[in-house]
Amino acid sequence: MTTELRTALTAAHADVVLGDPLDQVVRRGRRIRRARRARRTVPALVAAAAVVVGVIATRGGGELVTPSPVVLVDQQTQAFPLSFAEVPPGLAGPHLSLDPSFQRVGPGVAHAGWSDPADPADGIGISVRGDEPENTGDDVDEVSVHGVDATVHRDDTGPSTSYAVVWERADDQWVTVSGAGRFGSEEAVVRLARSVVDRPAVVPLQLTSAPRGWVLVAYKDDRIVTFADPAGPPATAARARTLSVSLPQPPSDPADLSREVTGGRVQPEQLTVHGRPAFLLPGAEGSWYLQAELGDGTVFVLQVPGDLTRDQVREVAEGVGRP
Amino acid sequence: MTPEESFAEFYAARKDPCLRAVVASGTDRGAAEEAVAEAFARAWAAWPKVSRHPSPSAWVVRVALNHHVSRWRRTRREVALTAEVERPLVADPPGRDDLMRAVAALPERQRQVIALRVFLDLDTKQTADALGLSAGTVTTHLHRALTALRATASADLEVCS
Numbered sequence: 056m057t058t059e060l061r062t063a064l065t066a067a068h069a070d071v072v073l074g075d076p077l078d079q080v081v082r083r084g085r086r087i088r089r090a091r092r093a094r095r096t097v098p099a100l101v102a103a104a105a106v107v108v109g110v111i112a113t114r115g116g117g118e119l120v121t122p123s124p125v126v127l128v129d130q131q132t133q134a135f136p137l138s139f140a141e142v143p144p145g146l147a148g149p150h151l152s153l154d155p156s157f158q159r160v161g162p163g164v165a166h167a168g169w170s171d172p173a174d175p176a177d178g179i180g181i182s183v184r185g186d187e188p189e190n191t192g193d194d195v196d197e198v199s200v201h202g203v204d205a206t207v208h209r210d211d212t213g214p215s216t217s218y219a220v221v222w223e224r225a226d227d228q229w230v231t232v233s234g235a236g237r238f239g240s241e242e243a244v245v246r247l248a249r250s251v252v253d254r255p256a257v258v259p260l261q262l263t264s265a266p267r268g269w270v271l272v273a274y275k276d277d278r279i280v281t282f283a284d285p286a287g288p289p290a291t292a293a294r295a296r297t298l299s300v301s302l303p304q305p306p307s308d309p310a311d312l313s314r315e316v317t318g319g320r321v322q323p324e325q326l327t328v329h330g331r332p333a334f335l336l337p338g339a340e341g342s343w344y345l346q347a348e349l350g351d352g353t354v355f356v357l358q359v360p361g362d363l364t365r366d367q368v369r370e371v372a373e374g375v376g377r378p
Numbered sequence: 379m380t381p382e383e384s385f386a387e388f389y390a391a392r393k394d395p396c397l398r399a400v401v402a403s404g405t406d407r408g409a410a411e412e413a414v415a416e417a418f419a420r421a422w423a424a425w426p427k428v429s430r431h432p433s434p435s436a437w438v439v440r441v442a443l444n445h446h447v448s449r450w451r452r453t454r455r456e457v458a459l460t461a462e463v464e465r466p467l468v469a470d471p472p473g474r475d476d477l478m479r480a481v482a483a484l485p486e487r488q489r490q491v492i493a494l495r496v497f498l499d500l501d502t503k504q505t506a507d508a509l510g511l512s513a514g515t516v517t518t519h520l521h522r523a524l525t526a527l528r529a530t531a532s533a534d535l536e537v538c539s
Binding site for chain 1: 425481492508
């Protein structure tokens, strides 16, 4: 850089000064900060209110009350809500996952990811959560996505630089679009973010029946789906009241269930699910375990709280399937 | 030093260079003032994070370059600009118009590279980070911009590096 050019350019812009007083900028900054905080606080207050209600409902003379009798109801199709208008060629997916919230009984972060089978480092993803994400890397830019302010982040901590765009797409719906490898650029992720559409991706393992009021808190591809009782602790807690269906790694034998749950001490009770033999046994700490097969012979394991009846366990198992 | 004090210090020292960088990047003066003021407000809103950025000035300029001005601020600024037109004009120093025109004639990326190098005093890597470009691309843009400016604006400008 030449000194002469620097001097000349500086002189040419000498009268270009920003007249906005500091206090005006600070006031505007405070408004932005308050607005962001409000967006974060409202869901937290709702969650806090839910916790208070839960405490009132579950305490009687200092004792935890017995859970209400379980009533099974049909469930909506479990699905990830968003996709890209057009997924870039060469990518496989989506791989779907939902992690439970650590703070309350409910969903935490849902994610859909696509990657290049030839080079898994090349990938894109969409994450959805109820509150503003943190620790997404350095803020590098502010852009507009569908008319909403969005922040671009860059993360250099991984094996390669990745970029992400974060914005509040709707009330309590914070969306993060990320890209790595050949999609690890601001241009790529902003273009992808602007192509996000409401197009649900159905989770490849489904539960059509679950207790009334229970909420979907976790899934991962075709391996596991979990519902949780809002009256219990968060699904991440050891004492959480959850209902989970999972696919054990094949091969799987009915004897595995008894061996893993009771050390082989309890013989499972035989019944029929999906027209095929299934095996039910009461497990430790008041849970039912059931091993059964889907119509195509795929083995699955169902774990539910012990206050469901034997018939309800079988009814839930009959509702396990693939779309 | 409190966060308020450090931001006040940052704002006083960097507001004009940031505005000059955005103007030199090709943004209309009025829109640039809007965008830079807004970018500084956002910087204060996220000051704990922005203050740790390798170059907070570059952060502000990036945000300003991409900022879409909200309607109420644009309206307010239009009033101010109307008033500005009535002020007496100050004669430009000799050669200023040529240089400004030469910068304005550069492709957008070259203008941005020049603006960040000159007004924010960023090195090649910082400029590359700020613009989301590779260091090699920044060097190429800088070389082409300097060549064009040397040819157009002044025979006395000499490229040293």
